[in-house]
Amino acid sequence: MRALVYTGRETLECREVALPRPEAGEVLIRVCAAGICGSDMHAYLGHDARRPAPLILGHEAAGVVEGGPRDGARVTINPLVTCGDCPACRAGRENLCPVRQIISMPPREGAFAEFLRMPERNLVPVPDEVPLATAALAEPLAVGWHAVRLGLAALHPDTPPRALVIGGGAIGLAAALALTAQGCGEVVVAEPNAGRRDHLAQRCGVAAVAQAAGDWPLVIDAVGLSSTRAVASARAEPGGVIVHIGLGEDAGGLDIRRMTLQEITFIGTYTYTAQDFRDTCAAMFAGRLGPLDWAERRGLSEGAAAFADIRAGRVAAPKIVLQPWM
Numbered sequence: 001m002r003a004l005v006y007t008g009r010e011t012l013e014c015r016e017v018a019l020p021r022p023e024a025g026e027v028l029i030r031v032c033a034a035g036i037c038g039s040d041m042h043a044y045l046g047h048d049a050r051r052p053a054p055l056i057l058g059h060e061a062a063g064v065v066e067g068g069p070r071d072g073a074r075v076t077i078n079p080l081v082t083c084g085d086c087p088a089c090r091a092g093r094e095n096l097c098p099v100r101q102i103i104s105m106p107p108r109e110g111a112f113a114e115f116l117r118m119p120e121r122n123l124v125p126v127p128d129e130v131p132l133a134t135a136a137l138a139e140p141l142a143v144g145w146h147a148v149r150l151g152l153a154a155l156h157p158d159t160p161p162r163a164l165v166i167g168g169g170a171i172g173l174a175a176a177l178a179l180t181a182q183g184c185g186e187v188v189v190a191e192p193n194a195g196r197r198d199h200l201a202q203r204c205g206v207a208a209v210a211q212a213a214g215d216w217p218l219v220i221d222a223v224g225l226s227s228t229r230a231v232a233s234a235r236a237e238p239g240g241v242i243v244h245i246g247l248g249e250d251a252g253g254l255d256i257r258r259m260t261l262q263e264i265t266f267i268g269t270y271t272y273t274a275q276d277f278r279d280t281c282a283a284m285f286a287g288r289l290g291p292l293d294w295a296e297r298r299g300l301s302e303g304a305a306a307f308a309d310i311r312a313g314r315v316a317a318p319k320i321v322l323q324p325w326m
Contacts, residue, residue, distance in 0.1 A: 002324065003113035004303040008053050009046035010311070012304040017056070020109070020117040027120050028066040029077065033136035034111040035060035035295065035321045036306060038169065039247070040104065044307050050105050058322070059104040061111035062126060062135035075123040076135040077111070078142075078277045079103040084121075095146075095271045102271075112303060114324045124281045133321050134284070134292050140319070141289060142280040143245060144174025144222075146272035148182055151218050151243040154265050162186040164216040164235055168196045168208055170318045171245055172222035173294075176206045178280075181288045184218070190231070195316040203294040204318075215240075222246050229253025238262040245269050295319040299326035 003017045022028050037060055043051035051057065059079035065071055082089050082097035089097050103118070104110030126135040152161060161184040165172045168191030179187045190212040191197050197208040215237035221228050224246020232242045233255035242264060259266060272280070283289050296317040298306050306320045 001114040002300065003056050003109075004058075004300055004322070006043055006051070006053050006055050006057050010044060010308075011053075012044065012307055014301055014303070017113070020115055022117040025119050025121070026117050027068055027070065027123070029061070029063040029075065029116045029118055029123075030066045031061055031063040031111050031113060031116050031324050033062050033133040033297075033321050033323050034058040035136050035140065035170070035319050036310065037140065038171070041307070041310060042247075043104075045311070052106070055104070055106065056109040056111075056113050057104045058110035058112035059102055060136050060139040061103075061116065062132040062138070063116070064132075065123070066115065070120070073123075074126040074128070074132060074135075076126050076132075076138040076281060077116070077118055078122040078124065078274060079111070079139060080271055081108065081119060081122065092273055092275055094274050112300065112322060112324075114300075124278060127285055130285055133295065133297055133323060136321055137292055137295060137319065138277065138281050138284060140170045141174045141177065141284060142272040142277045143171055144176075145178040145182075145280040145283070146276040147220060147243050147245050147269040148175055148178040148184075149276065150267050150269055151220060151241050152179075152182055152184065154241045154267060155217055156239060159217045159239070160185060161218065162216055163188075163218040163220060164212055164214075165189045165220045165222055166212060166228045166231055167191065167222035167246065168193070168200050168206075168318065169222065172220075173200065173204055173206060173318045175220045175222055175245070177204075177289045181283050193313070196318065199294065199316045199318065205290060217241065218243070220245065224248035226252030230255065233258055233264075236262075236264045239264070241265045241267065243267045243269055295321045297321050297323055297326070300324040
């Protein structure tokens, strides 16, 4: 099969590789769409030791089951593979499973390929009227859904829900859409890139500003740099909540003294639970997250150029989806 293989810093090659061989409880998926994530970019730039070359990246995917009893079923893929039996999994907190794996990270190859093997329990059916390129957005949208669920639950019950999202990339947009779907009254995204702000406003219906201002009961950092954590610390109102999703930098930025004196809650979030993923899909398919027509689509053979364009800042869309069979 053809696959887009990360072979070294800022280098991707389309190659012929061996077809995946599903193990017990797994099925083969014919990948029809796979989105480029920020973590894929970190690997591409040589910044992620968890993703060493050579490796097939990509974990935001949808496709069609190939063979077996579910042959032909259209599905979107929860890429987080967990044991199902540890205390975290039994409590419905699968994202904290101590032996969790995610495709695009050894030992599991990713979805920038024509085929992928996945546990059957990780598949969510996609209605016929939903394009698979849209269904591939379930993964980043689930990241936002999970973060928003935790953040809103942490607000004081007498606090009217208003939220500032820092960062207008795919995860920031996912958080903004989830905030609206989960009942947040006012949502603003702070995004310095003018082209991206225009795209958010015109294609996604999301209010966007160049710089964060004012005090907010809920602040979501979808970037994760020391500079954005500093903004989150400054913009969270007394008694407010900061939800941290981004993994841009490991340390720095938080004003611990202000957070302590003003009783500001900080929540770190990672991926989603299996229920969050299913709930996100249900919201998507019901239209609660908007038309979801804002991703740019390219063929898998254009993958290297897509990464280079994102690296150079030439992409206004919050997401590029690669289509192996395009």
